[in-house]
Amino acid sequence: MIVETAGLTKRYGENTVLSGLDLKVAEGSVLALLGPNGAGKTTTIRILSTLTRPDEGSARIAGFDVVRSPAAVRGVISLTGQYAAVDEEQTGRENLLMIARLRRFRRSAARVRTSELLERFQLPDVADRRVRTYSGGLRRRLDLAMSLVARPRLLFLDEPTTGLDPVSRTTMWDAVGDLVREGVTIFLTTQYLEEADRLADRIVVLDNGNVVADGTADALKNSVGGARLDLTFPSCEDAARAHVLVGGVTDGPTVSVPSDGSATHLHRVLDDLLTAGVRPDRVSTHRPTLDDVFTTLTGAAA
Amino acid sequence: MTVTLTLVGRSVRLSRRNLDLVIMSIVLPVMMMALFVYVFGGAVTAVESYVNYVVPGILVLCTGYGASSTAMAVADDMGRGVVDRFRSMPISAFAVLTGHVTASVARNAVATSAVVFAALLMGFRPPASPVAWVLAMGLLLIYVLALSWLTAGFGVVARSVESASMFGFFMLFLPYLSSAFVPVSTMPPWLRVVSEHQPVTPVIETVRALLTGSPVTSGWLAPAWSGGLLVVAFPLAVWLFRRISQR
Ligand SMILES: Nc1ncnc2c1ncn2[C@@H]1O[C@H](COP(=O)(O)OP(=O)(O)OP(=O)(O)O)[C@@H](O)[C@H]1O
Ligand SMILES: [Mg+2]
Numbered sequence A: 001m002i003v004e005t006a007g008l009t010k011r012y013g014e015n016t017v018l019s020g021l022d023l024k025v026a027e028g029s030v031l032a033l034l035g036p037n038g039a040g041k042t043t044t045i046r047i048l049s050t051l052t053r054p055d056e057g058s059a060r061i062a063g064f065d066v067v068r069s070p071a072a073v074r075g076v077i078s079l080t081g082q083y084a085a086v087d088e089e090q091t092g093r094e095n096l097l098m099i100a101r102l103r104r105f106r107r108s109a110a111r112v113r114t115s116e117l118l119e120r121f122q123l124p125d126v127a128d129r130r131v132r133t134y135s136g137g138l139r140r141r142l143d144l145a146m147s148l149v150a151r152p153r154l155l156f157l158d159e160p161t162t163g164l165d166p167v168s169r170t171t172m173w174d175a176v177g178d179l180v181r182e183g184v185t186i187f188l189t190t191q192y193l194e195e196a197d198r199l200a201d202r203i204v205v206l207d208n209g210n211v212v213a214d215g216t217a218d219a220l221k222n223s224v225g226g227a228r229l230d231l232t233f234p235s236c237e238d239a240a241r242a243h244v245l246v247g248g249v250t251d252g253p254t255v256s257v258p259s260d261g262s263a264t265h266l267h268r269v270l271d272d273l274l275t276a277g278v279r280p281d282r283v284s285t286h287r288p289t290l291d292d293v294f295t296t297l298t299g300a301a302a
Numbered sequence B: 001m002t003v004t005l006t007l008v009g010r011s012v013r014l015s016r017r018n019l020d021l022v023i024m025s026i027v028l029p030v031m032m033m034a035l036f037v038y039v040f041g042g043a044v045t046a047v048e049s050y051v052n053y054v055v056p057g058i059l060v061l062c063t064g065y066g067a068s069s070t071a072m073a074v075a076d077d078m079g080r081g082v083v084d085r086f087r088s089m090p091i092s093a094f095a096v097l098t099g100h101v102t103a104s105v106a107r108n109a110v111a112t113s114a115v116v117f118a119a120l121l122m123g124f125r126p127p128a129s130p131v132a133w134v135l136a137m138g139l140l141l142i143y144v145l146a147l148s149w150l151t152a153g154f155g156v157v158a159r160s161v162e163s164a165s166m167f168g169f170f171m172l173f174l175p176y177l178s179s180a181f182v183p184v185s186t187m188p189p190w191l192r193v194v195s196e197h198q199p200v201t202p203v204i205e206t207v208r209a210l211l212t213g214s215p216v217t218s219g220w221l222a223p224a225w226s227g228g229l230l231v232v233a234f235p236l237a238v239w240l241f242r243r244i245s246q247r
Helices: A041-048 A070-074 A092-102 A107-120 A136-147 A166-181 A193-199 A217-223 A236-246 A263-275 A290-298 B002-017 B019-043 B050-079 B082-087 B095-121 B130-157 B161-177 B189-196 B200-212 B221-246
Strands: A003-012 A015-025 A030-034 A056-061 A077-080 A154-158 A185-190 A202-207 A210-215 A228-232 A249-251 A254-258 A282-286
Touching: A003 A041, A015 A041, A015 A056, A015 A202, A015 A210, A030 A041, A030 A193, A041 A056, A041 A154, A041 A185, A077 A136, A092 A107, A092 A136, A092 B002, A107 A136, A136 A166, A166 A185, A166 A193, A185 A193, A202 A217, A202 A290, A210 A217, A210 A290, A217 A290, A228 A236, A228 A263, A236 A249, A236 A254, A236 A263, A263 A282, B002 B019, B002 B050, B002 B095, B019 B050, B019 B095, B050 B082, B050 B095, B050 B130, B050 B161, B050 B200, B095 B130, B130 B161, B130 B200, B130 B221, B161 B189, B161 B200, B200 B221
Parallel strands: A030 A185, A030 A202, A077 A154, A154 A185
Antiparallel strands: A003 A015, A003 A056, A202 A210, A228 A254, A228 A282, A249 A254
């Protein structure tokens, strides 16, 4: 286990931000910490990356205690925080060179490593411009590149794609995928369920400092039930008649029926309706998404 | 050592690129000197050569601008994620402050040279020996170093760049209540008491005595003030910086 926490608790005054968090992350895996605003995601990452001390409980990174051996922990990890940690008045290249020097690369090795990273994150064109002039996506990419100057065993990514357009987001996901293939363990937080679905081996849902779910994306989806069929009719009267025939729940002109997602079930439902002369306009199957999981578990408004 | 040098390089580069900072710490003191020499100087008849009189005061005023900019630079860094990044790396993140203080001293050296050069153009003719120059600059250096560590510590605890700059205003105000611009003997008695007993006055008096070749009447008071401040301010900055990781 590269990350192991036991009873991790953090309070700010009266506000208990984390209450007894127990987490285990296997080396080489990707964990996504999911939760609404204020759930304690950033606080968890700050404790694990030695920036904040827990009030109670313990956390070990690669066997080193975050409070007692912060220096050893820092040798293992790299952090890309929620807000880009880059120097606005330095160029992208200068930012990377600086980190390389701080990571004790020799001057020439630092230059080589910087060029490699600029290349890898498609930044060469803007490398010599001040970061102040970068777009959000460029800045985020540079931020990640800076975290990878020395290859970490464990990488923390706090909301890596918040505010990015779909293209930049995909680029970021690809970069994370490459890291996983290289064997880097990823601990990320996100508000986007699609992101967790796509990247994570395991998802932990946090709400008010408590773990409310822990498992693979599929396991979480199954926990809130199976697929359903949405049938939309030309009028509410039709929908009411259909409701009598096939059950489920109505919402205006739409009737939702629980389903196993199979063609056979769809066929049977349509047969029943057409036989009775009720014709739906539209039919769609709906598989539960992590959004449903999220809404169900955290009680957040959809 | 590489870490400290890298972070010093960073701070110096950031200073050079911050136009406001360059103007505030270098152009402004030169303008202030022109203002005092040409606008107020004519009215001050209590001293023989006003330009000779006022240069030490301007040099100390410079340190105030420098100090204020250090507090702002540090507060700015603390507010961004940059310091968090450094603190999550296996380096002594405290070197961030060392970088800012070194850049501050460097900015001050440039400002001091600019002021002295401008003063020479305005008729500054100090009869000081080279040794006296070295002593005067050495004293200023210790004073600037002490002040910079103090303001760096303030920058760490300041919640924002704005509150950090408030501290600078305070530092800028002190020289006006000293013998920097007019002899203390021209002030009302109550103000004279304040002025004679605040730390800036002995520093100015000593630098002035050294540069004008008159006897140093305040003795060890100025180096003692500056050295003492340094001895307190440096560990204070270290302590404050370490403390933020307890939160
Ligand atoms: N330094 C601090 N002082 C006081 N309260 C804090 C501090 N840092 C965080 N909090 C509080 O702790 C709670 C959790 O914050 P945290 O930043 O961990 O949430 P988050 O899950 O990262 O949220 P978001 O999705 O908005 O980033 C919030 O209620 C926040 O107000
Ligand atoms: Mg957060």
